[in-house]
Amino acid sequence: FRSGIKWKIGCGSKVKFWQDGWLDGGILLLEKYPRMYSMSEQHQFIQQLGVTSVGGWEWQLQWRILFREAKIDIVAKFTEDIEGVVVQTNQQDSWCWGVDLSVRYTVNSAYKLLNRHLSSENNDDLFNELWKLKVPSVTLCL
Numbered sequence: 001f002r003s004g005i006k007w008k009i010g011c012g013s014k015v016k017f018w019q020d021g022w023l024d025g026g027i028l029l030l031e032k033y034p035r036m037y038s039m040s041e042q043h044q045f046i047q048q049l050g051v052t053s054v055g056g057w058e059w060q061l062q063w064r065i066l067f068r069e070a071k072i073d074i075v076a077k078f079t080e081d082i083e084g085v086v087v088q089t090n091q092q093d094s095w096c097w098g099v100d101l102s103v104r105y106t107v108n109s110a111y112k113l114l115n116r117h118l119s120s121e122n123n124d125d126l127f128n129e130l131w132k133l134k135v136p137s138v139t140l141c142l
Helices: 034-038 069-083 107-117 120-132
Strands: 005-008 050-053 056-059 094-097
Touching (some): 034 069
């Protein structure tokens, strides 16, 4: 279920740069770039790591040590990953359902997501039990 939810970046005040899956694919930067994470200011929100200028958002990341020449490829890939992010200071960060193209949560889309992640052997038993549950209907607002 968690893989179906992603952050939609607004001003970046609620989204942790390293710990939240805000990039495409929901990948955590701390998992993808563990060495860079260890050299960074680790518990910061996106909003704290850049400024809005005439040309748009400018990252102002600070590191505890300088990168050696051998790490330049990793730094280039990291920069490429965060480069296209649009931070909009006039909007709030929000959650969105990234499974359907409609970006709306539906029970059907959640079922399909769960179904994709489960092995085919366990599907029948698990979903038979799931449909027996007595759950009140609710409206989900993200």
